[in-house]
Amino acid sequence: xxxxxxxxxxxxxxxxxxxxDIVTWVWLIVGLFVxxxxxxxxxxxxxxxxxxxxxxxxxxxxxxxQKVTVEGYDKPLDLYTVTLEDGSTATLAEVRRIGTVSQMxxxxxxxxxxxxxxxxxxxxxxxSFATENYTEPFTHFDFVRYxxxxxxxxxTATLITLVVNSMAAFALSxxxxxxxxFAMLLxxxxxxxxxxxxxxxxxxxxxxxxxxxxxxxxxLPTVATPTGVFILRQYMLTxxxxxxxxxxxxxxxxxxxxxxxxxxLTAPALAVLAIFSVVxxxxxxxxxxxxxxxxxxYTLQVGLSIYSGELNVQWHFILAMTVVTxxxxxxxxxFLQRFITAGIAGTGLK
Amino acid sequence: xxxxxxxxxxxxxxxxxGDIAMVPVRLAMGVIDAPLRWVQKxxxxxxxxxxxxxxxxxxxxxFVLLPFFINFAYSMTGGTALFLSDRSFxxxxxxxxxxxxxxYLNPNTCAEDTFWTAVSNTGWFVILQVTLMIGVSLxxxxxxxxxxxxxxxxRAVFFFPVLLSPVVVGLIWKWILQRQGLLNFGLxxxxxxxxxxxxxxxxxxxxxxxxxxxxHMGFYTLIILAGLQAIPRDLYEAAEMDGTRxxxxxxxxxxxxxxxxxxxxxxxxxxxxxxxxxxxYVLTGGGPGTSTLFVTQYIYETGFAAQLRNPGLAAAASIxxxxxxxxxTLMQLGLSRSSEKKGARK
Numbered sequence: 295x296x297x298x299x300x301x302x303x304x305x306x307x308x309x310x311x312x313x314x315d316i317v318t319w320v321w322l323i324v325g326l327f328v329x330x331x332x333x334x335x336x337x338x339x340x341x342x343x344x345x346x347x348x349x350x351x352x353x354x355x356x357x358x359x360q361k362v363t364v365e366g367y368d369k370p371l372d373l374y375t376v377t378l379e380d381g382s383t384a385t386l387a388e389v390r391r392i393g394t395v396s397q398m399x400x401x402x403x404x405x406x407x408x409x410x411x412x413x414x415x416x417x418x419x420x421x422s423f424a425t426e427n428y429t430e431p432f433t434h435f436d437f438v439r440y441x442x443x444x445x446x447x448x449x450t451a452t453l454i455t456l457v458v459n460s461m462a463a464f465a466l467s468x469x470x471x472x473x474x475x476f477a478m479l480l481x482x483x484x485x486x487x488x489x490x491x492x493x494x495x496x497x498x499x500x501x502x503x504x505x506x507x508x509x510x511x512x513x514l515p516t517v518a519t520p521t522g523v524f525i526l527r528q529y530m531l532t533x534x535x536x537x538x539x540x541x542x543x544x545x546x547x548x549x550x551x552x553x554x555x556x557x558x559l560t561a562p563a564l565a566v567l568a569i570f571s572v573v574x575x576x577x578x579x580x581x582x583x584x585x586x587x588x589x590x591x592y593t594l595q596v597g598l599s600i601y602s603g604e605l606n607v608q609w610h611f612i613l614a615m616t617v618v619t620x621x622x623x624x625x626x627x628x629f630l631q632r633f634i635t636a637g638i639a640g641t642g643l644k
Numbered sequence: 645x646x647x648x649x650x651x652x653x654x655x656x657x658x659x660x661x662g663d664i665a666m667v668p669v670r671l672a673m674g675v676i677d678a679p680l681r682w683v684q685k686x687x688x689x690x691x692x693x694x695x696x697x698x699x700x701x702x703x704x705x706x707f708v709l710l711p712f713f714i715n716f717a718y719s720m721t722g723g724t725a726l727f728l729s730d731r732s733f734x735x736x737x738x739x740x741x742x743x744x745x746x747x748y749l750n751p752n753t754c755a756e757d758t759f760w761t762a763v764s765n766t767g768w769f770v771i772l773q774v775t776l777m778i779g780v781s782l783x784x785x786x787x788x789x790x791x792x793x794x795x796x797x798x799r800a801v802f803f804f805p806v807l808l809s810p811v812v813v814g815l816i817w818k819w820i821l822q823r824q825g826l827l828n829f830g831l832x833x834x835x836x837x838x839x840x841x842x843x844x845x846x847x848x849x850x851x852x853x854x855x856x857x858x859x860h861m862g863f864y865t866l867i868i869l870a871g872l873q874a875i876p877r878d879l880y881e882a883a884e885m886d887g888t889r890x891x892x893x894x895x896x897x898x899x900x901x902x903x904x905x906x907x908x909x910x911x912x913x914x915x916x917x918x919x920x921x922x923x924x925y926v927l928t929g930g931g932p933g934t935s936t937l938f939v940t941q942y943i944y945e946t947g948f949a950a951q952l953r954n955p956g957l958a959a960a961a962s963i964x965x966x967x968x969x970x971x972x973t974l975m976q977l978g979l980s981r982s983s984e985k986k987g988a989r990k
Binding site: 312314317318321322325326328329330331332333335336339347348349350351352457458459461462464465466469471472474477480481484485486487488490491492493494495496497498499500501502503514515517518523547548549550552553573576577579580584595598599602603609612613616619620623624626627631632634635638 | 728805
């Protein structure tokens, strides 16, 4: 451990510390906590019972007060360590509390009530992970449905995005035809038309096509992304035309050229677009919120926002569902992050 | 190409699961091939180009271009009907209504007061958020550009929230800023009373700025970092030999050479800030009152969520926002082109 720290802090060249070094390390360490902290805190909270969530000050790990069933009482009672008047300590269960006096019983002698000042007792706490926060939404809510809807939208939209955009990119990079510049400009221009500008008329078109309250109404407007066409076209331009000519000599059809030569060679760019598309579609919110008004069609994002906006927020379920919603993105972050960062640094597009 | 890959897959023992999964796809592609050969024979290469372009253009046309043009027609109609054909023409009434104001600086004097509240909120948001975002991202990029151990790890640290969904971002912070939340817990340690941050107009507004910076700064840091890494190293080496102070190196070398890149980033942040919606909608829902209501939420609520929908008014407002965005996007394209030219000259 100390060697790891020494490795991290050792300066290249072994020169002394400058004020910029101090700023650097303070910034990085604070950044580490500020960037990861909130998500970690949320995850830790998601394992707490509703009672533990309402506590202030909160604990980091999920603790609950130990309970015991005592003869003669319907509900399980909270267990406390009590300092008695003679100075000895005992483990007692609380029956009720009146002002600063707590009425307690010894679980072994349920008939005898002992009165104790509340300052003299401390609850016995044990760590307990409230996994029912995770399991219950799967049975009580339409959570499985939301999950399935999100997965369906993400996977379908990504597949269509890859096919449709790679076909367009192929045409725009490997064919000379009238109107090519116009088509490029048209695609470029759509960068200027974000959803927030066209959502009213887009809604009417989607409704006219019968796609309101339909997952396809969420999928179709998103699949022709200008970003996708650009990434793929830039990549295809680097594929030598001689390869295509050679295939044509061998009587390959244009479709075969696209499918057997261009697509396999564009695999790295397709992978980048696929990663982007999965993150985009999984995270989409405003458009699904508009198109989907029936509960059983909600995606995870819409379902979460609706449930968290209710008057009586069931935070223990919301937190757990949020963690589940984060999982795919965290996986992408852990394993595919460098493709995304390379893609952004290369194209400047998100 | 294909032959080589087939040989290697045969040399391995048996077929992999991926190959088996590809069988129906291969079949489908083969079946499509026959009619497409006919298309190619009949219409030539131009016909094939059209075929490849068609699906994309169709989707663009129906879901981007058509709504874009219909939007103008929409903004000139009134009533609550959804389809354009059922709506009555009202001319520029919706625009007149939006601009009906005796004092533009005081939303209460306007006919459509929520619109002007949203505009003024968005204005303040853009000014504050863009300034802070650029500052924070620039400092982070400068730090990541230093001789760091494990630089890719630290870059990833700041990039992490970028991937989170706006809903998740909103919920994470709603949870931290609530009464029993982490922030109050931290301040409690210093003897502060718990505070319900999101119920306070000013704190809620500050929270929208802070949260949106938290969520997106990693993205801009990455672009600025790419710009920093393009600055030739020998300039810094020369400065070091001359014993130039760090601050002076920054103002005389780093900043001027980074400027083209930085300008593009500023416009990019501006474009995003003007459209802010998702995180804020989940975090505050525009409240308390209308203190965090922004233009996109105004459009959404006027067009879809309000009791009395008014799609025409929403369309008019969205066109006004679109105008701002077009100006910003043209600026961005102009800037990135001029920075490319500069790069080419170098």
